[in-house]
Structures are given as structure tokens and as C-alpha cells.
Amino acid sequence: MKRALLLILLLSLLLAPLAVSVAQDRNVFVYGHPVAFPNLDPSSGNSNENVVMGNVYETLTFYNAPGSDEILSPKLAVSWESSEDSLTWTFNLRDGVTFHDGAAFNAAAVKKALDRTIAIGEGSAWIYWMIDSIEAVDELVVQFNLNTPAPLDLVLSAGYAAWIMSPNAADQDNAWFNDGNAAGTGPYMIASNEPGQRMVLEANPNYWGGWSEGQFDTIVFEIVEDPTVLEQMIRSGDADFTYSLPFDNYGPLADAPGLSVVVTPSFQNLLILLNTVKEPTSSKLVRQALSYSFPYGDVVSSLYAGLGTQARGPIPANMWGHGADLLQYSQDLDKARELLAEAGYPDGGFSVVYTHVASDLDEQQVGELWRASLAEIGVDLEIRGLAWQAQWDLAINDPASAQDAFGFYWWPDYITPNSWLTGMFVSEDEPFFNLSYYSNPAFDDLIAEASSTSGIDRAAAEDLYLQAQTLLLEDAAAIYVVDLPDIHVVRDDVAGYVNNPGYPHVVFFYDLTR
């Protein structure tokens, strides 16, 4: 009886591997993706599904990877111009493009798509706040009328909410998209979708860009939450591309045969917002002391394995609006002690609550390292891991009883310093994402002016943004921890990969060959 069971077990162990390997006659690219795609609606999705959107749909303009000559390049729009006052923008559309469902791409389609996004008003749709109306002026000419000057070309290159879907698809509701349906103009189409497990894209044979030898005809997203599995997949060749592995594991991976680890700066950074309302962090001196207590060097070199860089102010280094000469705090415990003494806490003696997203080991370890430094100046750090939602609830309900330090990642919807500075630091009546509860009228004025200038004179705007940041850094409203790198692991036999931080973690498969 038992022997029979054992035999069956062994047999299945032995037989099963035989079934696995199958010859492939297709050129398949496998993206080992660490999270599921929460919302496949191109209007409202503003999260990780962008890696699908970026290949199935297209935007009017395209934000080029850093290092390019131009910031933007044409995509579905071949050219565009704005009026002198930057209130009217005209886009000339690409001819001969059809959607996956056969519908023709034209000005009416663009209007219908963006109107849908604006009407739904979810996700990143707020980026269109300045649009008054959209007009299909001609078959291939579309005009935007704005109520405030704004860099609309930049807005329309956004990685979220700027996708153009077919007029038929625009009539559908959210559920239709989330059932795995799509109709864009992009080089790939959704072939099958097993939510939470796997999505398969197939090449769109009628893509306006045409196809050539070596390009991939099938794309598979393997949804694997577990970094361990992702790492094993990329090592064994089961995946061609992945990211979000532990920082400490990239070193050994770079040495592994057949793999490249591509490290480029991203537009994402990690900050710790300090509560400017509640004792004792309401004191600027205390906040400065905390800024001087933070172990920047250890965090960057050890936690991020030297792959990130210490942030200098809120704007990441590779973006316009970043100031290379701005104040950068460094760890100086003596200075911190002095400042504490000046603030009336000669030996520390208070406790600070730091919250972070419970599942984020990096944020947690940032806290653990900081805690050790703070202990040396007599300050106790209580580290509290919460679900993001709970962390946020705690912050917005009542600043006076909220956490003292809020671990926070920020990334832009479209690429402008305004995203950080308005999003996190301009005064809010009700706290939303200004979770320092920072309120400085001078700062607010500078940002307002910079924002309206940026559509017309980017250099002048940049100068205003730098002035604002100087105020912000002096007030030590946040600890600017690290500008995060984008770290992507790619198999060596894939050619053509370039990271574009404007579209986080999106791989434009059309550009790749094997």
C-alpha cells in the first residue's frame, strides 16, 4: 500500500519534467513583473499597469529618456505649436494610423478619448485641470483651449491618463477594460489576461511603425510578487527582464553570466516628511537637528548598496528644477546636539514616531538605521509599519495627533518639479499630500508664479522653483533621503533596451530585438 503510493509519487516526480520543455518557434519576451495590474482602464489607471498601457496605447507626445537632445519627441502627434500666451495648443496628428479594432485614428478620436478621461476624472486625470475644451479642427488637427498657461505638450506625454483609445473603446465602461479588452494604436495587443498571474501581448501586425526581423512577436508579463522567484526566473532565463529585487542582490546578479543590471537615475525619491504642527517637530531647530542626525551615508551605501544617491532637496538630480547648489544636510551629530540644545532639548529626551508602509523593507530599515543614530543624541524613534492606507489615514485625520515622521515616496504624473513642490509642500486647508502640514505663504507665492510661468518661460520658472526650494530646505520640512535609481535586470541577448524614467519600468518592447 505504502510502497504503491511512494511509487506513484516518484513516478509523477520523474514524469513531470519530461512534459515541460517545448520547442518555441516564436520570439517571446518575458517580463517578470512584481505586482498585478490593478486597473487596465487607460483613462483612470495610474499605477503599475502603465507597463501594459505603454505598449498597447500611445500618447500624442513622448517624453524622451534623459540624455536625448530634445525633451519630447512626436508620437501620435507629428508636430504641435502653442499660441504666444500658451493658452491655445494645436496638434497635427499622424496619418494612416488605425486602432486595433480597425477604427481610424483622427482628431475626433483624440477628442473622444481625452474627453472620456476628463469626464471620468479619476486617477491622474487631474493633470488636465487647465483644459477648457478640446476641438477637432480638422480630420488630423486637434486644438486644446486652456484657462491657464501650461506646458500642454509635456502634460500630454504623461505616463498616465494620456493614452488614446479607440472611439469604440471610449464607449465602454471600466469593467470592459478590466476584463482584458483594449483597443489602442500601440505595437502590441492584449492576447490573454489571467489577472494576478499572467498577461500575454501579441504584436499588432498593422502597426504604423512597421515590423522588422528580430522584434518580439509575443510579450508575456509574469506577475510574480515574490522577489525571490523573480530573481530565480531572471537567473534561469525564465524571464528576460525584471526589477524590484532586493538592492543587496543586484551585485551578485551583475556578475551572473548572461545578465546585465542596468542602473539609471529615476524620477522617484524617498523623503521623510516631518510634522511641522506637532511638538517637538514643530520647532524648526528640532527638524534641522533631525535632518543632521540622519545617517545618509549608511543608508545610501548600505541599504541601497551604493546604487542610489543622497537627495539634494525634493527634485531628483536628473530633472529640470533640481538645484546642484542647494543646501544638502549631512550627518553631523554634534551639530544636531547643538541645535537640540538651542531648541530646549539639551539631551534629547523625546520620542519621535516614524511610520512607513509595512511591506516596504527599505523604508523599515531606513527607520532602523535612523533609530540607532537618534539614540546617540538621546532621541527615541518608534518605528511603525502600517498599510499605506492606514498610514495615510493617520496623517490626514488630525495633524496634532499624527505621526512625527512620515516615510514617503514621490514620483511625478508628468515630468515637472511642480509635482513635488505643489503636491507635498504648498499649503492645504485639509491635509492631503502635504503631510508635513508645511505652510509658508512666501513659498506658496513662488510656486504659484513658477507654475504659471513654466508654460511660457521654462528657465524663469526653474529659477523660481529653486528659490522656493531654498526656503523649504531652510525650514527642514522633510528629510530628503535618497534619489532612487531605476534598476532593471535584462538578459544580455536582448538588444536595444534603454530605461526611460519618464515612464517608470515601462519597457517599450517594439524597440527591442533578439
Place this chain on the structure above:
Amino acid sequence: MAILSVQNLHVQFKTPFGAVYALRGIDFELAKGEILGLVGETGCGKSVTGRSILRLLDDNAQVTAGRIAFENSDLLRLPESAMREIRGKRIAMIFQDPATALNPLFTIGQQLADVLRAHAPGAAAARRRQSLDLLASVGLPDPAQTAKVYPHQLSGGQQQRAMIALSLAAKPDVIIADEPTTALDVTIQAQILDLLRRLQRERAISVILITHDLGVVAETCQQVVVLYAGRVVEAGAVAAVFPAPQHPYTQGLLAALPRPGSRGSDLKVIPGNVPSGLERIDGCAFAPRCEHVMNRCRARQPAFTSFSAAHHAACFLHEASVCG
């Protein structure tokens, strides 16, 4: 002519408190076609004797000496496989409480079929016919219906009849009936004993009837063996022993037996308790409770004294009288 003879049987139980002596040397013979009563108080070893014969003792029991001769072999030394051929087929057993001795989850018919299948390979239809015959022969009404029911659907008496049918299934030569009527009402007891007697006569079976009830022995048995604390104290033909018990213990037991016409106050009770099996007993085990106790009773074990060819007792009272 003896069909089964038990010789010098010693059994111990291992317990966390030490060895418990259950049988301290038992001898008796079962003659063919006879009913032999094995009597004694609770704990005297009568059930252990019954189970030793079929080697059904618990794991912690151990036969330290003795011989059980059945036909030409010693049951204690047979291999287990041979033993299985003996059980049920040559020597069967009836248990005290049919409610627990019958498997609650199988119908009477299924249980009979199992026994039949184990001993007589044959067609299912033949087995079924045999089952019904057996159920009829033990006096169960409507055998076909009875075969279909579960034990809990029968009355106590019916259950015991079914149990007897099970024991008869493989046509054994010897039946060991371990307190077959103890769990039953008095009126049912009589019916079951009648049934046993009838079957014994009709089928020429030899029976060892284990009981604490001398009345049952008087009515049913030809031979009687009285056990006390793991030893035989008196044995013989019922006709010889009952009128003239020789051992004080047997006398005590018989005196405690209600007789027709006797009043409650006439009944004698033996004072004291059966000794614990943990003790070594050098002398007569009954000595502490015996009204005739003498010094030597405590020092040494009395030998058997024969009063007739069919009557023996182990007591110094008689040893003295015989030897002078």
C-alpha cells in the same frame, strides 16, 4: 477424555507499578462434550484464563509458564498463523457484553459473513444461506430481517443470540463463554443458558462457561473449577462439589448463594477482599479471609486433596485430616 487441558498456567501483567500476578498456576481439563464452569469472584483470573487459551491477552500480559494442550498441540507455542486457524474454527468465544462485542458499524449479516468468509471460502449466496440458518438456530425470529440490522437495533438478549450465532459460525469444537449472561436481565439469562445447553447437546460442543454465579453453574455445568486469586482452590463434578464443598472459599461462595426458601439474613458474606495481584503469595491466598486459618496456611501453599475421582480441593484442613 479431555479435549483441552490447561496445565500450570502462569500469567503476569506488566504495569507501571510492577508485575501483577493474574494466574499463579492453573490446572484443569475440559472433557469432550461437557460444560465446565469456571467460577470465582471478580479479579480471580477466570477471564484471563479464558483469553489465555485463545491467546487474546493484552500486549502487557505475559504467560510466564504453563501449557495449554488442545488435541496434540500446545496452544501457547503455536505460531500465530496456526493460532488463527484455531480461533473461531476450533475454539470460539462468547463475550460478556454483546453490545460492545458486536461491531456497531456493521450489520449482523455482514459480521456473520466476515467470519464465514474467513474460515470457509465459498459463494456469497451459500454464506448468506448459512447465515440465515445460524440466526434461526439461535432462536432469532425473522433471520432475514435480523441480518440486515445493526447491533444497536437489537435487544440485549437478541444481541447475545447474535453473538452466539457468530461463535457457532465456523462450527467450533469448543466454546469459551465469558460471562455470557451477566449483562442481561434475569429472564433473558435463563433463555440464553437454555440456548447454550441446547446447542451444546445438539452439536456436541464442549463449553467453558466463565461465570461468577454458582447458580448458573449448578444449572448448566457438569464440571466446576473454583478459582481464587489466580489459583484453583477446588475442582470437580458439580454433582460432587455442590453438595459437599471442601474448600472454605467454595463453602463461602455457596453459602452466599440465595436458595429457594432461604431468607435474606441466612446469606453469609465472606469478609475481606481478594488480594491484590501485586503481592507475592507464599501460602494459601485465601488465608487472610479464612475463618479456619492456621499458621501453616500463611507459610506454604496447600496441595490438592482428592475426595473422589471427580473432586479435589487445596486446603490444609483436609491435608491434615487425611494425613492424620
Place this chain on the structure above:
Amino acid sequence: MAFVSFLLRRLGLSVVVFVGVLLLTFIVSRIIPSNPGALYAGARPRPEQVAAIEKKLGLDKPLSEQFHIYVHDLLGGDLGESYHSRRSINADLSIFLPATLELVIAAVLIALVIGIPVGVLAGAYPRGVFDYATRFVAIAGVSVPSFWLALIAQSVFFSQLGWLPLGSRISRDATLFYPIAAQTGFYLIDAAISANWKAWFDALHHLILPALVLSAYPLGVTIRMTQASMLEALSEAYVTAARAAGLPRRVILFKLALKNAIMPALTVVGLSFAYSITGAFLVETIFSWPGVGKYVTEAVLNVDFPVIIAVTLVVTIFYILVNLLVDVIQAFLDPRLRLV
């Protein structure tokens, strides 16, 4: 007749329990201090978006009315919509639930198929080496943390030996080149129905490791219970009677005693099934098994309480059903119970 009334009584009790669970989940969901409107709105919503969505979802209505709507939908078989993915929870569960059930059933089957004979033999030969070894294995089974065992198993069978895959339910090749036509959602069944044997073996190959890891606990429990009730059964008078009747050992052990011993073991199987679903939540995460556990773990990260509650309800219903089934099987096996 008695059997029917027995069934009705058990069903009635189950309904009472279910209503209790419903109330409890509602209470729990109401004390979660979250902001579901914001959740629904996406990664970084604007305040006005949140307000609009709260209205759309009916979150601005009084609690009693929300409860009324919730129960009404639920009785109509609608578990609601995930705030995070916006997908219908019914649709999601129709994918994830079979995956979990396939895993859990496989684990419990392994536990039963191995555990019962081993337990029977260990009970039949007490105090021997086998008994001792079995006891050790059983205790090890209930003592090993499943999530740790999963890691060790991956390390041995994937990293060292390379025999079994690291995780997931089926290989990519199978999805691409010989996909399983979905019918029941149980891959092994679906593949067998369509005679897609390549995919069948592929699915089996993926199932082995997680199922074995998950079976450790129910296996330990099954062995312990079977062994204990076997010891108990073997000390019963009817077993002595069966031996006295000269029945073969095989019949006594595997027919007579086992049928009696299986009853308490069955009760425990019901419980260990429930425990295994919970265990599956941890094991699924490690084996990237796209089941309810992974689904609900993600929901926890997003405080997606419609999902958490739906999963709780569904798992509870399964627990109740399994226990009902166990009761029915017991009543079927034991004629005495039908009278109660």
C-alpha cells in the same frame, strides 16, 4: 426519515453560524478606520475625486442602509467590487478560489492517503520502531512552520535538485502553446477533460511541491488522530471478538477497526481542511500560487475590505460546508448517529 431530520437540524445550525459570521464580518469591516473612497480612486487621488467616488459607492449613506445594501447584494450572490482592482469579486474569486481549492484538496488528499494507512499501522503495532518513528513524523508535521518548510523545499527541490519548479500554477509554455480550456478552474480536471495531457502533467508538476508542503500539518494531524482512535478501537471488545472469531488481521485492521477509527479522524479532517486554507495563504505567497491567499494578502496591503470580507465569508462557507459534509459522512458510516 431520521436521516433527513438529522440533516435538517445540521443545516439549521449551519445557517445560524453563517448569520453569526456575517454579523461579525460586518462589525469588523465597520471598525476599520479606512478611506475606501480614496482607495477606489487610485494611487494618488485628489480630494474632489474621493468625494465623488464616495457618493458613487454609497459610502455617504448611513451605516444601517449600507448594511442593508450589503446583505441584499450578498443574498443575491454578489460579493461586491474590489476597491483596489475595481473588478467584480465574484469574477476574481472564480479564478482564485479553484486554485486554492485545488491546492488544499491535493494537500488534504495527500494527508489522508498517506496518513490513514500509516496511522492505522502505527496504531496496530504500538510500541514498535514504526510506532515511534510515526509519532515523531506526526509531531514534526504539526510543528513545522509551513512558510519555512516551503522555503526549505524550494531550496532543495528547485535550487539543489532542479526537479520541481519554484512556483506558479502552470508553466508559461503551457499557457502559450497548449493552454487549458477553463471549465471548472481546477487545472488537473480541466486538462483531463480536454485530454490535454501535456498541460496536465505540467499542472501536476507545479502542484506537487506546494501541496506536499501544505500537507505537513494535516498529515501530522491525520496520523495522530488515526493512530489514537485506532488504539482506542483496537482495545474495544468487538476487536477481541473478531480476533476470537479468527478473522484475518488485514480484515480486522483495515475493515473493522478502521471504520470505527475513521470517525474521529474525519472530524479532524474537517478542521484541518480549514486550517489548510489558512496555511495555504502563507504557502501561496511563497509559491506564487495565484489563489485566494495571494488575493487576500494583496487586499490586506491595500486595505481592500470588500475583498477581505468576501474572502472571509467564502472561506467560512467552505468551512461550514466541509463540516456539514463530515457530519453527513459520519452519519452515513455510523448508523447510531442517524437516530440522534
Place this chain on the structure above:
Amino acid sequence: MKGRAVLRIEVGSSAWFLLRDRAALISMTFLILIVLSAVFAPLLTPYASQGMGAPDLAAKFEPPGIEHPFGADGLGRDQVARLMFGARRSLSMGLLVVLIAIVIGAPLGMIAGYIGGWIDEAVMRVTDVFLAFPPLLLAIAIAAALGASYINAVVAIAATWWPWYARLARAQTLSIRERAYIEAARSIGVRDRVIIRRHILPNIMTPIIVQGALDVGTAILVAAGLSFIGLGTQAPFADWGVMISDGRLFFLSGRWWMSTFPGLAIFLTAMAFNFLGDGVRVAADPRLRRMR
């Protein structure tokens, strides 16, 4: 089968008892050592501050060696010290869960069993509801509601655990209630409270304590599971479940020591509790002692 044992010299049974005792004995010794190392951790390890969370980046990912016998974790903390300090939390979680469950469950079950009637029915239905609840899901809900923490994890597990003790206490109470001396006490008008305290409570405590001893191991396992998914002990402190979780991402890429040792600690401790519980159960039940 049993019959074969007849003439064999029975060494098996005494050897078994010895062996059986030995398993419980070894388990007890092991547990005492673990408890001692947890209690006296600050004296036993040179890395006490690391045990409580202080990093030492110089020793980051140090493999097992002379300095760090079980290696060091991603923040360079000595794993031996972490295990010792982690034992405080893991063990106390298991014990607390069982204790709370007994304190809630036993009186409820006792009252239900003693009074009977609709109170009994109500209590039993409530236990049914809580039993139907998967512990992990309730813990998840509680963690979502109250936040993840050591004590919330304990509360969550205890909430699904007490019904077992309620049922056990009820069953025991029912059987004791029928005994003659209770009937007698009631008939002469002894107050219920006195009967419960004098007669019932002492009699039901033995089985409950035995069950408790058996349950501690399982409770430690469940608690470790919660900590593993981040719903238990919070950084910078660690229990064994947290330690497995911390090492998990590095387990297959060569840094095996971080998850292996805490896993072994849970495994062995749970086993020790089970062996000990078995031993206690057998010792407390002469019937079992005979059977085994």
C-alpha cells in the same frame, strides 16, 4: 498482532515508557534552555543591543563563523542575539494566546455547561461562529483595524482560540455535573457559585491544562505566521517569524542562514511543546498510560 506477544519477554513496554519519558525529558530540557537563554539574553550575548535592533553595518550579511555562529542579518546584527531576544517574543506570544484563550473560554464553557438551557445554546453557537472564522483572516481584519503589533496579533489569535477551551470546559462540566456528590451538594442547597469553585473548577482544570500544554506549540506557530506576513512584532524588534521573513528574500541567493536558524528554532520549540504536551497527557491519564 497482540497475540504474538504472549511468550516474548516483554521488553517493549518498559523500553517504551523509558523512551517516552526520554522524549518529554529532552523536550523539557530544551524548553528550559530556550527560556533561560531568553530571560538572561542580555548576560549571555555580547551583542545584546543588536538583539534589540541596533545595526552594525560592518558585519552586514556576515556568514556563520566564529564571531557570529549563526551569521548576521542585512543590518549586520548577530543572529544568535536576535534569536535569544526573539525567543522572548515568540514564546510569550504562544503562552499569552493560550492563557487568554483559557481565561476567556474556560469560565464561559463552565457556565454554559453548568447552567445549560438557552445560555448553553447561545454560548455554543457563539463558539461555532468563532471556530468557523479562519484565525489568519480574523488576525488580518484586526491588524487592519487596530494596526499590526505584537499584542494585536496575540489578541487576534486568542479570539479564534478560546472556543476550544469553552467546548472542553463545557464537556468536562457536563460530565462532572451528573456525579452524585454534585447532586448531593445541590440537594442540600449549596450555592452554585460554591459548587463551581469547589467541585467543578478543580476537576476541569487538569484536562484544560493538558490541552494548553499541547496548544502552546501550535500557538507559537500561528503567531510566527502572523509575524511572517508583518502582522505581529514590529521593527526594530524581531521574533522568530519576523526573522524568517527578513531572511526570506536572500534565502535562495546564497544567504541561507538568516531564515534557516529562526525556522529551526520555531520547529524545535513547537516539537518540544508537543512532545511535552503528549507526555503530560499520558501522565495525566492512567488509561492512556496503560494503552501506550
